[in-house]
Amino acid sequence: MRGLINEIYLDDLREKTHRGLAGQLARGGHAGGRAYGYRSVRDGDISRLEVVPEQAEVIRWIYTRYAEGWSCQRVAADLNARGVKSGFGGTWAVSALYGSPNKGSGVLNNELYIGRLIWNRSQYVKDPDTGKRTRIDRPRDEWHIEERPELQIVSHSLWLAVRERMARPTRQGGNAGKGARPRSLFGGLLKCGICGGAVVATSGRHYGCAARKDRGPAVCAGVQANRQKVDQRLLYAIREELLSPSAIAELQETVKEVLAARRREAAELAQAARARIAELDSEIARLVDAVATVGISPALTARLQQAEAERERVTAEQDSNVPGGAVIDALQRYRKLLADLEQSLSTDTDRAREILRRMIAPAEMVAREGQVFVEIETGRAAIAVGLSLGLVAGAGLEPATFGL
Ligand SMILES: [Zn+2]
Known part of the structure; x- marks a missing residue:
């Protein structure tokens, strides 16, 4: 019954939104949502899009460089280095440039730049139960496409040159066939000591600051470290720490305290x-x-x-x-967690990551005196493990620093 009511409600909402947009569009307005390169101007009771000349210049520049073979990383870094603001006044990231060809998102995929206004591609609808807005993608034959030559910024030949490059395989400088990179062990579990953002696997061989990679050195000077070394030394340090006599003694002490209290x-x-x-x-x-x-x-x-x-x-x-x-088997479970980690390291990276995430939550990667360090509060590790066992462990160990 409830599901049925939701269904009806969503249909109704879709219908209303749809009619409202159709009315706006029929009179030369736009469907809401403002792309970089345009400003929205009020014209009576409707809003129209208008080209912003300086931003149109930036768009043509992005298209030209990409068509010439620049990577999106290089384009973003260059824009940020020159202080060119993105649509929301922030810095440029690879995702804002490349986006998704299928969804028509990202500067390089927006057909509005060749004067083609597409709407009804997807719609946000509000779930009456959760109040959350969800995006629903519509099939292509439900799209509405309108030619708006006055909104064209990029020439058709430049647009096609960009399409052509995107279709080329990666090794020829294109983006086709770009598969998901194998998951790394610590990517996303460490944070950059300079900007506080995520440290991710920036290549098959390195971990580095995500902001530096996607937005360039003007946004964050970044840190970088060899993946293999980080994995090896960090795992070694974590094992050493968690299996150290003092960590075991502390855990035993805590178990005793909890038991006594119970x-x-x-x-x-x-x-x-x-x-x-x-x-x-x-x-x-x-x-x-x-x-x-x-x-x-x-x-x-x-x-x-x-x-x-x-x-x-x-x-x-x-x-x-x-x-x-x-509580009595807490030590056993602690050992099992470590054994699980050992085992999943070779077989199931996702599982290993999950265990590590609980152990090292806020570890920071910092560069100091020409060296990169990962700083973990080892006391934290004890707490994280303790909590996962349902214990509340007090911890007061010194922070440890492991050179990489
Ligand atoms: Zn950073």
Whole structure:
């Protein structure tokens, strides 16, 4: 029922949005959403797009360089170095340039630059349950395409030159057949010590600052380190740290503390339960006496049943208050986590990453005196592991620095 109502609601909303846009477009307006290179101007009750000459220059420059064989990285870096602002006033990133040819996103794929206004490609609809806006892609035959020569910025030959380069295989300088890079172990788990952004696998051989890679040195000077070395040394350091006698001793200490606290708690609960059972026993005895003296009555029967039911419940609860095995096997689970890590390192990178993420959460990659370091608060590692075992571990270890 609820699903059906949602369906109807979404259809209705789509219909309304659609009609509103169609009306705007029929009168020469635009469908909302402003692309780089245009400004929106009010014209009576509709808004029209207008070319911004300086931005149109930038677009032609981007198309020309890309068609000549520049990489999107180089284009973005050059724009940022010259202080050219992107559409939202920020810096240029590769994604803003290349985007997705299928979705028509990214500067190099926007057909508006050849004067072709496409709308109804996708629509954002609001889910009435979650309030979230979701993008729905429409099939190509539902697209609405309009020619708007006054909005053309890039010549058809330049547009085609860019298409031609995109279709070329990667090794010939194009983007076709570019597969997803194999996942790296620590990419995204480290952050750049300069800009605080993500450190990712910038190539098959290196980890580096993502901002530096996508936006160029004008945005972040960046750090870079050999992937193989980082993987090896960081894993070594993590193993050493987690299996060090002091880490094990600390974990054991914590387990002992938690166990002791649970036992104390259980003892208190048991004592309270015993006291309550004694009370109930004497109450039941009094009630039985009363029945013997004055005979059975509905009120006495009800009270007796109530007291007996509570006695049963308290007794059952008392048995379940005995400390269980959950904490006792914490050390075993700790060892298992490490064993899992060892095993998944060679077989399942995603699983290994997940384990590592919990262990090293905020590790920073910093460059200092010509060296790159990854800084991890080892106390954190103990906390992260502790939490994953359901323990709250206090940690006060010194931060450790591992040279790379
Ligand atoms: Zn950075």
